[in-house]
Amino acid sequence: MSSLHTYAYTVSFGDCDPAGIAYYPNIFKWVDTAFHDWLFGFGGHGALCEQLGATGLGLMDSKARFRSPLQNGDALVVTITALEWGKRTLSPSYQGHVGDRLAFEAQETRGVFIPQDGRLTAGTTDGLRTLIQSDD
Amino acid sequence: MSSLHTYAYTVSFGDCDPAGIAYYPNIFKWVDTAFHDWLFGFGGHGALCEQLGATGLGLMDSKARFRSPLQNGDALVVTITALEWGKRTLSPSYQGHVGDRLAFEAQETRGVFIPQDGRLTAGTTDGLRTLIQSDD
Amino acid sequence: MSSLHTYAYTVSFGDCDPAGIAYYPNIFKWVDTAFHDWLFGFGGHGALCEQLGATGLGLMDSKARFRSPLQNGDALVVTITALEWGKRTLSPSYQGHVGDRLAFEAQETRGVFIPQDGRLTAGTTDGLRTLIQSDD
Amino acid sequence: MSSLHTYAYTVSFGDCDPAGIAYYPNIFKWVDTAFHDWLFGFGGHGALCEQLGATGLGLMDSKARFRSPLQNGDALVVTITALEWGKRTLSPSYQGHVGDRLAFEAQETRGVFIPQDGRLTAGTTDGLRTLIQSDD
Numbered sequence: 001m002s003s004l005h006t007y008a009y010t011v012s013f014g015d016c017d018p019a020g021i022a023y024y025p026n027i028f029k030w031v032d033t034a035f036h037d038w039l040f041g042f043g044g045h046g047a048l049c050e051q052l053g054a055t056g057l058g059l060m061d062s063k064a065r066f067r068s069p070l071q072n073g074d075a076l077v078v079t080i081t082a083l084e085w086g087k088r089t090l091s092p093s094y095q096g097h098v099g100d101r102l103a104f105e106a107q108e109t110r111g112v113f114i115p116q117d118g119r120l121t122a123g124t125t126d127g128l129r130t131l132i133q134s135d136d
Numbered sequence: 137m138s139s140l141h142t143y144a145y146t147v148s149f150g151d152c153d154p155a156g157i158a159y160y161p162n163i164f165k166w167v168d169t170a171f172h173d174w175l176f177g178f179g180g181h182g183a184l185c186e187q188l189g190a191t192g193l194g195l196m197d198s199k200a201r202f203r204s205p206l207q208n209g210d211a212l213v214v215t216i217t218a219l220e221w222g223k224r225t226l227s228p229s230y231q232g233h234v235g236d237r238l239a240f241e242a243q244e245t246r247g248v249f250i251p252q253d254g255r256l257t258a259g260t261t262d263g264l265r266t267l268i269q270s271d272d
Numbered sequence: 273m274s275s276l277h278t279y280a281y282t283v284s285f286g287d288c289d290p291a292g293i294a295y296y297p298n299i300f301k302w303v304d305t306a307f308h309d310w311l312f313g314f315g316g317h318g319a320l321c322e323q324l325g326a327t328g329l330g331l332m333d334s335k336a337r338f339r340s341p342l343q344n345g346d347a348l349v350v351t352i353t354a355l356e357w358g359k360r361t362l363s364p365s366y367q368g369h370v371g372d373r374l375a376f377e378a379q380e381t382r383g384v385f386i387p388q389d390g391r392l393t394a395g396t397t398d399g400l401r402t403l404i405q406s407d408d
Numbered sequence: 409m410s411s412l413h414t415y416a417y418t419v420s421f422g423d424c425d426p427a428g429i430a431y432y433p434n435i436f437k438w439v440d441t442a443f444h445d446w447l448f449g450f451g452g453h454g455a456l457c458e459q460l461g462a463t464g465l466g467l468m469d470s471k472a473r474f475r476s477p478l479q480n481g482d483a484l485v486v487t488i489t490a491l492e493w494g495k496r497t498l499s500p501s502y503q504g505h506v507g508d509r510l511a512f513e514a515q516e517t518r519g520v521f522i523p524q525d526g527r528l529t530a531g532t533t534d535g536l537r538t539l540i541q542s543d544d
Contacts, residue, residue, distance in 0.1 A: 012444050013290060013453050014289055014297065017192075017286055018290060018291075018292040020290040024164065025161040025164040025168065028164050037420070045421050045480060056153075056157070058202075059202050061201040063197065066196060146309070148304075148305040148308050149308045149425060150305060153421060153424060154424045154425070161422065180345050181344060208318060208426065209312060300433040304433065328427035330427065330474075332474060334432060336469060338467050341466075
């Protein structure tokens, strides 16, 4: 499996619900954290937004399939497995594993949100793409 | 719009990220909370699981489209707009509004998870369906 | 019991840990949310900070005593029971009840944080006190 | 500084509030996670509770002093600096640093909660103490 980035996190007691399983909004938290962890390699979210005049690399949609439960003590590794660029979107794909076991798959669609006429709109991704690829 | 259930929550400062917008895993938290709030009408998640011999009405997948940002003070209303039943799945659909403004749409696929041979598997939804519909 | 403000929240499944009890950082979340809910009566945190040239009404310390467990479905009411003003601090006290049952007591010390010489320092509370009391 | 255990976590965008600073309930989350991370060295919370017939090593009270703000990208290290044992309590002390900078100090009081007559009560800490010290 090719991989743009990996983010490691050990699931803790407080991440889990009364069924003893990681509460699923936390899985989206770890997906988002993997994305921001990847951004640290390009200066981080704040520095990138400043260069782009953007408010944030925000979400348009997000989805996940939960394949096996995560529990207290599981050594989770979130991998960014792919990144697709559109004119006004970037779509990272993720997998979460504990060892060889697949725990979840996820995909986000994000935009580069720019303040315009008093609201946020998705600008082109050209600037972000340049900043990220010039760093290769 | 027809509606099975509504759940109201006022977005707070601490739900929002440095861009001043509700952090998106919290939106999944409110979606899940709307589901559990609906279950209270049938005795709640714990009582239903006990009757069904289930560990939980857990998630197989979940997705959301974010249509407009939520901010500190927004009076969010999450509506369960539909519920589809499969042999081993139930799929609630959700919308989140602030007044007339659509903030998000979401859909979950859930199963009735039963302990079997040392792991959790999705049993039939017949029992749950009966409990919920006998309550009409 | 006198009371400056009350904030109501129904504890949900996802707020609870594998012991079936509300995970304690969430209790601090509800305490903080009660504070921000109270601020809505004076325009909200954002408007107050703008008037005061402040970055936030941030925390210096916080503590809680947990008196009885909170569980899925508990109708929690958080009450701000007192508010003490110091030259550079304000200290709200809280109680959390489910019906007559005391679930927790908490106290925060907050400051009006102002950007100064590249860092945040606690300014006087005079301005905030005036804004809040003129609203009586 | 002596230390029983350290837990490392990089603060992420989604941990921070609209003021750009780690939202304080998350600090209690990291404190609690450091405690559970320490327990992994003795089999983890679940295994310890099973050996002790306990429901959980739950909280009686918790407090923190916030000394300097945490932000996206900060490499936080939480240290358990001390552990005091009482007849029915254990009280871990914590410090959170980013490099040399002190971000917070915290202290918890925990009990070994045992089901008794339909409610949870704090039993003696003797059993836990033996399990932890025999592991030295």
